[in-house]
Amino acid sequence: MSEFGQVGDFCSNEACPDYGKPQGDHQRNIIKFGKTSAGHQRFRCKTCGATFTETKGTIFYRRRTPEDKIIETLALIAEGSRISSLSRVKGYKEDTISSWIRDAADHAEAVEDVLLAEYHLERGQLDGLWSYAGNKGEKKATPRPRRLASSGNRP
Numbered sequence: 068m069s070e071f072g073q074v075g076d077f078c079s080n081e082a083c084p085d086y087g088k089p090q091g092d093h094q095r096n097i098i099k100f101g102k103t104s105a106g107h108q109r110f111r112c113k114t115c116g117a118t119f120t121e122t123k124g125t126i127f128y129r130r131r132t133p134e135d136k137i138i139e140t141l142a143l144i145a146e147g148s149r150i151s152s153l154s155r156v157k158g159y160k161e162d163t164i165s166s167w168i169r170d171a172a173d174h175a176e177a178v179e180d181v182l183l184a185e186y187h188l189e190r191g192q193l194d195g196l197w198s199y200a201g202n203k204g205e206k207k208a209t210p211r212p213r214r215l216a217s218s219g220n221r222p
């Protein structure tokens with residue numbers, strides 16, 4: 068399975084000749100370059116001079132809201148809370164929460180593409196998998212034994 072690149076493994080500047088090229092241990096082209104005011108690690112490419120932060124390429128990039136608050140809000144959405152309710156309770160605009168959801172969905176699709184790249188599934192296999200997974204959540208009722216009506220005569 069292909070491995071995910073880590074921040075600092077390659078230059079994220081598309082104009083750089085070293086864009087997307089993984090850096091070996093013998094040649095580190097990406098160096099640490101201080102921290103942002105929010106405390107995020109910054110990196111600098113020695114080839115093109117571009118700088119970027121550790122959150123580049125994540126749903127947290129250029130967000131002012133703390134990461135734990137974003138994750139908490141997204142978890143509540145996943146549990147079925149409404150955006151309007153969370154907006155009132157948490158104090159975030161509905162547009163902001165919607166933006167977080169869109170970014171999380173985009174990232175989920177990208178991760179899914181990478182994880183499933185080596186698996187070639189046919190439509191029938193996906194349908195079978197969904198039938199299996201879809202039925203796991205349903206509770207099956209077990210019939211209770213029926214009591215016979217008592218006529219008052221006991222043996």
